Amino acid sequence: MAVLMSVLAAAMAVASPLTGAAADPDVFVGGQFRAAGGAAHQAVTFDAKAVPSGSRVTVISHPGDDRTRIELRLTGIQANRTFGAHVHTQPCGSTPEASGPHYQNVKDPQQPSTDPKYANPRNEVWLDFTTDAHGDAHSSSTVEWRFRPGEARSVVIHDHATATDPGHAGTAGARLACVNVPFT
Ligand SMILES: [Cu+2]
Numbered sequence: 001m002a003v004l005m006s007v008l009a010a011a012m013a014v015a016s017p018l019t020g021a022a023a024d025p026d027v028f029v030g031g032q033f034r035a036a037g038g039a040a041h042q043a044v045t046f047d048a049k050a051v052p053s054g055s056r057v058t059v060i061s062h063p064g065d066d067r068t069r070i071e072l073r074l075t076g077i078q079a080n081r082t083f084g085a086h087v088h089t090q091p092c093g094s095t096p097e098a099s100g101p102h103y104q105n106v107k108d109p110q111q112p113s114t115d116p117k118y119a120n121p122r123n124e125v126w127l128d129f130t131t132d133a134h135g136d137a138h139s140s141s142t143v144e145w146r147f148r149p150g151e152a153r154s155v156v157i158h159d160h161a162t163a164t165d166p167g168h169a170g171t172a173g174a175r176l177a178c179v180n181v182p183f184t
Contacts, residue, residue, distance in 0.1 A: 027061040029181045036178075037094045043179040044092050050078045051157060051177040055135070059155050059181045063146055071140040072127040072155060077177075079135040084158035084172025087125035091153045092178035099178050102170055103152040105145045119170030121162075125152075128161050128172070152183035 031042035033055050045051040055076035062069040072085055090100030101112060103125060108118035118124075121141065129139035159173030 024063045024184070026063075027182060027184055028058075029060075029179060030056070030058040031179070032056050033177055033179075036092075036096075041092075043177065044094075045177040046096050047174070047176040050081070050083075050159075052076065052078075057155075057177075057179045059179060061147075061181065061183050063184065066146065067142060067144050068125075068146055069140060069142045070125050070127065072129065072138070074129065074131070074137045074157075075135070077131055077135045077137070079131050079133050082130040082161050083128065083137075083176070084160055084162040085127035085129060085139065086156055086158070086162070086170070086172070087127075087147075087152050087181075087183065088154045088156045088178075089151055091180050092156075096156075096175035096178070099154045099156050099175065103147065103183075105143065114167050114169050114171060116164060116166055116169040120164070124170060126162050127155065147183045149184055153180065155179050155181055 033043045033045040033051050033053055034041040035053050036044035036046050043057050045053060058073040060071040087103045088099040089103050092099055104118055105123050108115055113119045125141050127139045127141055129137040131137040156175050157177040158175055162172040163169055
């Protein structure tokens with residue numbers, strides 16, 4: 001019996017690193033934007049001209065060893081326009097502010113954070129994009145860290161490209177749309 005137990009323990013010791021790898025799957029979210037308010041939706045729009053109801057969004061988060069690659073795809077939103085986009089800390093709600101501040105790997109003690117030391121695309125996830133003539137776009141970002149589970153909950157699409165200068169860093173204008181993503 002003792003021999004059997006030690007064999008099992010050895011088998012489990014070999015198996016556990018594999019189990020650990022399997023516990024970090026990609027996070028995949030896809031859906032259509034719906035007008036905010038009323039029922040909770042996967043993806044909500046606050047600006048029907050920029051992000052029409054029925055346009056589509058896909059977010060894929062690929063966790064790796066001490067790094068994360070995040071992809072954003074959009075179809076059918078306003079054509080030939082540059083938007084800002086970031087990972088935020090709270091889920092989308094019926095108002096644009098519900099999604100909270102940007103997720104930061106190292107949190108700025110000063111909030112709202114507009115210090116480029118913290119509000120930058122290495123410490124936050126910036127996914128700015130420019131649509132083509134069809135209103136389609138794709139962007140991605142790879143950061144050298146993993147999300148703290150439960151602290152990154154959405155991707156927000158903003159009015160314009162993200163600023164980088166002190167006092168404005170990380171800002172990108174009004175929040176036009178939001179998609180819920182349970183980042184891990
Ligand atoms: Cu943002």
